[in-house]
Amino acid sequence: MVVCPQADCGSSNVAALPHYWESLPAESPLKAKYAPPAGGAASYWASLAVVVLGIVTVASGAVGLGLAVMVAGAVWGAFLFRKSAKATALLDQWRGSHVCLACTRRF
Numbered sequence: 001m002v003v004c005p006q007a008d009c010g011s012s013n014v015a016a017l018p019h020y021w022e023s024l025p026a027e028s029p030l031k032a033k034y035a036p037p038a039g040g041a042a043s044y045w046a047s048l049a050v051v052v053l054g055i056v057t058v059a060s061g062a063v064g065l066g067l068a069v070m071v072a073g074a075v076w077g078a079f080l081f082r083k084s085a086k087a088t089a090l091l092d093q094w095r096g097s098h099v100c101l102a103c104t105r106r107f
């Protein structure tokens with residue numbers, strides 16, 4: 001059984017955070033407080049389009065400029081990927097969280 005880790009609490013009146021959040025009415029002020037972290041679905045299409053633009057630029061003869069555009073697109077794509085991975089990790093953490101219904105501590 002899960003109990004609250006708060007030293008002066010130790011209550012067993014604990015709920016899984018996603019379940020608790022879903023059970024809250026939409027007008028509850030706690031709905032925003034316990035909401036899952038945003039993000040995750042990053043769009044790679046824009047960064048991919050930049051890479052393609054770079055390839056087209058290379059093909060048209062402006063090799064230096066085209067390579068620079070390709071590198072910029074690739075770096076941007078890598079940045080989006082890292083951001084998305086971080087958002088996914090935060091969401092996983094949220095899914096595994098509990099909330100104490102006695103002292104409202106999240107753990």
Ligand SMILES: [Zn+2]
Pocket residue numbers: 004005006009010011100101102103104105
């Ligand atoms: Zn507690």
